[in-house]
Amino acid sequence: MATLSPILKQATPVVVDHAAGSWIHATDGKKYLDFTTGIGVTSTGHCHPDVVAAAREQVGKIVHAQYTTVMHKPLLELTELLGKVLPQGLDSVFYATSGSEAVEASIRLARMATGRPNIISFQGGFHGRTVAAASLTTAGTKFRSGFSPIMGGVHVAPFPHWYRYGWDEATAVDFALKELDHLLLTISAPGDTAGFIIEPVLGDGGYIPTPVAFLQGLRERADKHGIVLVLDEVQAGVGRTGKFWGHDWAGITPDVVITAKGLASGFPISAIAASAELMGKAWPGSQGGTYGGNAVAAAAGVATLGVIQRENLVENAQLRGDELRTGLEALQSEFAGIGNVRGRGLMQGVEFTTADETPDAPTALAVQQAAIKEELLLLTCGPHGNVIRLIPALNVTSDEIQAGLARFTQALKAATSSPYDH
Numbered sequence: 001m002a003t004l005s006p007i008l009k010q011a012t013p014v015v016v017d018h019a020a021g022s023w024i025h026a027t028d029g030k031k032y033l034d035f036t037t038g039i040g041v042t043s044t045g046h047c048h049p050d051v052v053a054a055a056r057e058q059v060g061k062i063v064h065a066q067y068t069t070v071m072h073k074p075l076l077e078l079t080e081l082l083g084k085v086l087p088q089g090l091d092s093v094f095y096a097t098s099g100s101e102a103v104e105a106s107i108r109l110a111r112m113a114t115g116r117p118n119i120i121s122f123q124g125g126f127h128g129r130t131v132a133a134a135s136l137t138t139a140g141t142k143f144r145s146g147f148s149p150i151m152g153g154v155h156v157a158p159f160p161h162w163y164r165y166g167w168d169e170a171t172a173v174d175f176a177l178k179e180l181d182h183l184l185l186t187i188s189a190p191g192d193t194a195g196f197i198i199e200p201v202l203g204d205g206g207y208i209p210t211p212v213a214f215l216q217g218l219r220e221r222a223d224k225h226g227i228v229l230v231l232d233e234v235q236a237g238v239g240r241t242g243k244f245w246g247h248d249w250a251g252i253t254p255d256v257v258i259t260a261k262g263l264a265s266g267f268p269i270s271a272i273a274a275s276a277e278l279m280g281k282a283w284p285g286s287q288g289g290t291y292g293g294n295a296v297a298a299a300a301g302v303a304t305l306g307v308i309q310r311e312n313l314v315e316n317a318q319l320r321g322d323e324l325r326t327g328l329e330a331l332q333s334e335f336a337g338i339g340n341v342r343g344r345g346l347m348q349g350v351e352f353t354t355a356d357e358t359p360d361a362p363t364a365l366a367v368q369q370a371a372i373k374e375e376l377l378l379l380t381c382g383p384h385g386n387v388i389r390l391i392p393a394l395n396v397t398s399d400e401i402q403a404g405l406a407r408f409t410q411a412l413k414a415a416t417s418s419p420y421d422h
Contacts, residue, residue, distance in 0.1 A: 011036075011379055012372050019046035022393050022400050024377065032375045035390045035404055039379065040203075040235045040347070043262030044307045045393040051265045054303035058296045067095065067293040074298035081305045082273065085244050087253045092279035095271045095293030099234035099260040100128025102270040103197070105287060106256045107132060109274065110195035110228040113281035118188040120180070122159040122198050124205030124383070127232055136197055139204035140383045155188045159202070160214050163340045163351070169211050177217045190225035195256075200246030203235040206382035207349025207389045208342060215250035222255070228278070230256040234270070235347070238262035239308055239394050242318030242345030249344065262394070265304045267297035313394040320401050321345035324390060327405035337363050337416045348390045351382070359384035366415035373414070376407035 015027045022045055024032045034046070044051055058074060065072040079093050086093075096102045107119050119136065121127065126139035134144045135151035144150060157180045160172035167175070184190055196218050202208040222229040231254040236246030240262060243249060247257075255278060260270035268291075308314065325341065325348055332338040332350075337360060339353030352360040352367070364386045368378045381387050392404065 011368070012377055014372070014377065021045040021048075022396050030375055032372075032377050033400065033404055033407065034377045035392050036377045036379050037391050037393050038266060039261070040240060040391045041261045042266045043238055043240070043394050044265045044304055044311075044313070045395050046266075048265060048303075048307055048395075050307050051300050051303045054299045055267065055296050058299035062295050064291070065295045066290060068288055072295045072298070074295050074302055075293045078293075078298045078301045078305070081302060082271070085305070086273050087245065087247075087257060089253065089275050090257055090273040092276040093271050093273045094279065094287045095269065095298075096289050097268050097270060097291045097294070097297075098128070099232075099258070099270050100130040100133040101289065101292070102234070102258045102260055102272050103127045103133045103136065103232060104130060106230045106232075106258055106272045107136070107195060107197065108286060109256065109272070109279065109282050110230060112283050112286065113278055114194045114226065114228060116192055116194040117153045118155060118193045119153060119195050119197060120155050120157055120183065120188060120193060121196075122157050122176075124159045124161060124202045124208065125197070125199055125232070126202070126204035127197065127199075139202070139206075139381075143204075155183060157183050159198075159205075159208070160211055161206075161208055162211075163208075163342070170213070173211050173213045173217070176214060177221075180217075180221065184221075184225070190227065193225065193227050195228040195230050196222060197230040197232055199232045199234075199236060200249070201236040201241060201344055201347055204381050206351065206387045207347060209241075209249075209344050210246075212250040215247060215252055219250075219252040219254075228255045230254065230258065232258045234258055234260040236344075238304075239314040239317050240345055240347050240391075242314065242321050244314055246344065263304065264297050264301040265307075267294070267300040269294060269297035269301055308394065311395060316396075317345040317394045320392065320396050320398065321348065323398060323401045324348050324392070324405070327401070328390075328408075331405075331409060331412065335412050335416055337412075343390075346390075346392050346394060346396065349381070350388045350390070352386045352388070359386040361385040363416060364388050367408075367411050370415040371408060371411035374407040374410045376404055376411065378408075 121136040127136040160176035162169045162172035328341045340351040352364040
């Protein structure tokens with residue numbers, strides 16, 4: 001009898017029977033509040049009626065229409081809708097299936113367009129598990145170790161993680177930009193550097209917002225040296241941070257945007273967008289893939305973008321994210337084990353530390369597991385595994401945020417030592 005790989009670890013013991021909105025109904029009869037959303041994928045909640053209807057209708061028409069062989073209507077519609085929300089000037093789109101594929105397409109494009117070999121990524125970034133994407137990933141050694149040699153031509157610069165360094169944000173940004181300039185002087189000359197790639201909010205690396213000033217500094221250096229600035233919006237994009245794109249907080253325009261996860265409410269589709277001029281510098285035959293831009297996934301994407309617009313879900317993400325952040329910060333003042341609360345919109349992280357401010361992974365895991373007993377689903381992240389990430393659906397309600405905070409509070413009480421004495 002076949003079984004799943006023993007290397008796959010389940011974060012929860014839940015077996016799903018069905019789900020709707022922010023709620024998962026398990027086969028054991030329990031109803032769980034889902035603050036994982038498939039790692040930020042089910043953006044419009046589970047089984048939004050509009051998305052379900054669009055997918056059902058498309059399945060009855062054609063499931064797989066390989067888009068370099070025959071074109072299909074959903075992909076044309078999705079491209080048109082994306083054109084309305086993509087950064088100005090990024091008017092050419094290539095579709096793939098996974099975030100890793102899109103990441104690899106972006107760095108291939110950067111290298112081909114510039115004729116340069118090197119890519120600079122930043123500490124703590126997660127860009128995927130395939131060889132090239134994992135070579136850019138430093139969110140943890142588990143993503144890149146054990147299958148060397150990995151792709152060459154990748155250099156890693158410091159990320160301005162103010163909390164880790166024990167600095168204020170401005171000091172961390174100044175340090176990280178100076179170190180990037182030093183890297184360009186000593187390791188990868190600008191004339192050898194094809195691209196910078198960074199997440200506007202680190203995902204697996206610990207739910208750390210990239211400071212606005214740092215993104216602006218990257219844009220300045222990319223412009224100065226003719227380097228392609230790639231924003232990996234796989235997790236932070238499509239409204240997750242309270243703006244449609246995570247980099248919108250910095251007021252910059254990247255050269256390439258990568259999107260996936262929340263684009264189709266759970267159906268697998270990814271894309272990169274660039275200007276037609278830049279995209280046209282990719283070599284003929286360098287972009288393709290059997291399942292890229294799948295017809296059913298594209299139809300779900302069209303429906304997802306429609307729901308996000310009609311239901312004002314980007315604004316809802318900001319409002320509900322503010323409520324969530326306020327509640328988490330109140331808990332930080334109550335529970336000694338919470339060292340830091342951070343995030344943007346509905347992408348919030350809670351970092352657990354010991355009394356001497358070292359990472360406390362056992363407590364984070366204990367709280368995450370205790371939350372399951374409170375029928376709240378959460379995930380951990382960060383290189384130490386000491387950060388709990390809260391990722392509600394974009395259409396989560398205020399009542400559901402409050403319910404989640406109440407359940408999280410009970411999990412904290414059950415899994416940690418006594419709160420601060422008052």
